[in-house]
Amino acid sequence: MSRLAEQAIEDLVLANHILSCEGILEAFGHVSVRHPDNPDHFLLSRSLSPQHVQKQDIMEFDFSGNPIGSSSYRPYSERILHAKIYEARPDVHAVCHNHALALIPFSTTGLDIKSICHVGCMFFEGIPLYDDYDVSDGMLIVNEREGERIARTLGSKRALLMRGHGVVVVGENLKQTVMSSIYLATNAEIQYRAMQLGDPKYLSYEEGRAATETMFGEVPLERAWNYWKERAIRSEAGYRQERGL
Amino acid sequence: MSRLAEQAIEDLVLANHILSCEGILEAFGHVSVRHPDNPDHFLLSRSLSPQHVQKQDIMEFDFSGNPIGSSSYRPYSERILHAKIYEARPDVHAVCHNHALALIPFSTTGLDIKSICHVGCMFFEGIPLYDDYDVSDGMLIVNEREGERIARTLGSKRALLMRGHGVVVVGENLKQTVMSSIYLATNAEIQYRAMQLGDPKYLSYEEGRAATETMFGEVPLERAWNYWKERAIRSEAGYRQERGL
């Protein structure tokens, strides 16, 4: 395995823990990265709660969701959602699917989540809504055709709401995707309250564009990643100590 | 005691801790399982806050709420609620009665809690409301006739709201009941917000049915159980260390 791939796996494990610690992932949901050595493959944990994911749990998949190599692990049933987005969006290098609570009320009422605060700036181009489930699959995205519909509805955007289910967030790299996933929930919480108070003023397209350029610069991205990393490590501390790990 | 009964008690102790850790049970509320060796009996802690329940606190009861054996422990006064549901519903093998905050506003306004998100799918057949208290019992379910009314109002459903008090959640096994109890509160929180935003689209009957089949499959049920188990153990860690346990 290349040094790049090793680093990608380490970062992916940490992203699983960060997103769990920040309440974005819980028992369910998952986060993946495109394989740094092979853009036609991606890395994603076996079927586990993200909080429990360790290096040895990371599997490799192709764009049909087939596992590469001879792993006996059970994969996530929704891996096809990741596969079809990587296939359709060469610019995307990390995907998170989560059920953050603040998002779902919007998904069920057809109201758009819009960039309302600086940290939610990256969604200034809008977030489409998916509501075209294969009913017999119980609202899960588990077949190739539905994975392709998801990718098509996402289009060129940074996130896709799934009615009554959750969201898909994508980014050019893992740190962008982690930041976007966390701040999308913050943005939705703020927007919910603002809509109860009155008629909010959202970020203009130009404000959103300029703010995103800043937020996705190396300095803010690294500062936020290190902040969330320390929080994830701290939340582990008591536990690891207890277990003698 | 059979190995099955030992396992049931171990799991029941853990369910008490999981539901406390997730904020579903607090000082009050309780969770029980049907006895695996004798379907006419059920297992339930003595009168204790669920967070404190250990193996030796588990008692055995019949359908009149009488304790089996010569325990000197004081039982929960509301055990009759469990007894009458086990009597009326042979398909039910675990019962949780809780006061999760997000549910009670619905119970006082006569608004139905409906499956609005994927993880709350298991309530797709609806949740009846109980409001026929014996006033002199202070809104507690402590006599056989009221226990029977509760069971009758629950009917064949998976949960029953009790006006101004809380909820009863039932399942085919303990893990289903734990998952249903946790996600019912999530569903209510999401529905509350969605109703503030507009006119939400709920799961269709068919969506709910298919999603429930998936959620109650072994893989999601085990994944979620293990996730909540680790969280409960972690929240214990600091405490057990302090006490030298």
Next chain:
Amino acid sequence: MSRLAEQAIEDLVLANHILSCEGILEAFGHVSVRHPDNPDHFLLSRSLSPQHVQKQDIMEFDFSGNPIGSSSYRPYSERILHAKIYEARPDVHAVCHNHALALIPFSTTGLDIKSICHVGCMFFEGIPLYDDYDVSDGMLIVNEREGERIARTLGSKRALLMRGHGVVVVGENLKQTVMSSIYLATNAEIQYRAMQLGDPKYLSYEEGRAATETMFGEVPLERAWNYWKERAIRSEAGYRQERGL
């Protein structure tokens, strides 16, 4: 000091920690008990955040708020509020003044907090509102005349809202006052949400009366006290360990 007084001080220290741990008291607010050996005196900490109160911080006061004995500690400026309630209400043996967030929106809108859920039953006789501040005292209750007005507005009730400030909760004993303080905040949170959803059904007078009789029985009161006590001790655990206490 009598054994009764020693026990009262121990319990009062624990009540300070419980109410801090449950988010009812924070930097400000205080809780007191009537002196078990001298009904004309009461026990209250010196001016400290309740989380930090230890046995040696407990002072004794008379009904004018004068400290008994030769302590050099600085007392709370609002002790007169406690003093005048003990003077006016011989049935009251414990008083808590707190700023729990969920209560204050009601106090500023003139809306009554009413018993809406079983655990909030003890307020079935209503909660009066105080809005007659000596403006020059900055909304604090620091002089005898205002302390007397507070006691008069409280009348025979179990709590008094103070507009834009907080609440006074009283009880026949310390455990009742702790339970009532915690569940009043729960009740307000539920009522807030219920009022957003529609027109809630509150507890009837008779439901409230019967439920209060049950809740204030020894078994529920002890169960809840032990539950909160363990939580307060746990939240101390990491800290005391760090400090080698």
Next chain:
Amino acid sequence: MSRLAEQAIEDLVLANHILSCEGILEAFGHVSVRHPDNPDHFLLSRSLSPQHVQKQDIMEFDFSGNPIGSSSYRPYSERILHAKIYEARPDVHAVCHNHALALIPFSTTGLDIKSICHVGCMFFEGIPLYDDYDVSDGMLIVNEREGERIARTLGSKRALLMRGHGVVVVGENLKQTVMSSIYLATNAEIQYRAMQLGDPKYLSYEEGRAATETMFGEVPLERAWNYWKERAIRSEAGYRQERGL
């Protein structure tokens, strides 16, 4: 370095940790103090999440935001916001810029945050709104002219809302600024709920003035500071232990 300056740096490090622990600062946001030995300079951390700031990270700046001395550290890009406020307001000795969630809905709807509760009394003179961004700077305050506009809009007040971004809170000393920052978020949360319930009664000018005089007295300020300090230290405890610090 003078003893005064050493103490200022120690307190500033602690203020960073307190405001992180209380949820006022997170990955972003910052807090500064005027240099006690040179009123034309101020102290502010290098570009770091406030939770991670230690003594050696504190830098010194002039009113143009230029670092003093030969540090190779990267400063916060928004330091000019602090600089221009210190320049315009000789009475101000500490500045906090934060994104506390409860504030931002107000900033986007043009609704005034007003003193509604006793602990939020210090804002009785009102909080102006800034909405005059240099769009190309992505809503950040990074050039001198915009820093001057911020200072001008703040005027003589204790806080300034920035539309869709956050707030600036100022005070005569660091402890005032920390208390004001924490209680402004509390006040906004209470006001949000009160506005959902009805038409709230705010503090009168005279109530606000008198209450502020009390709250900013040495006793309440020290009590609250010590309370938050202990909480910050506790939240560090598990972590420092794990790391052997």
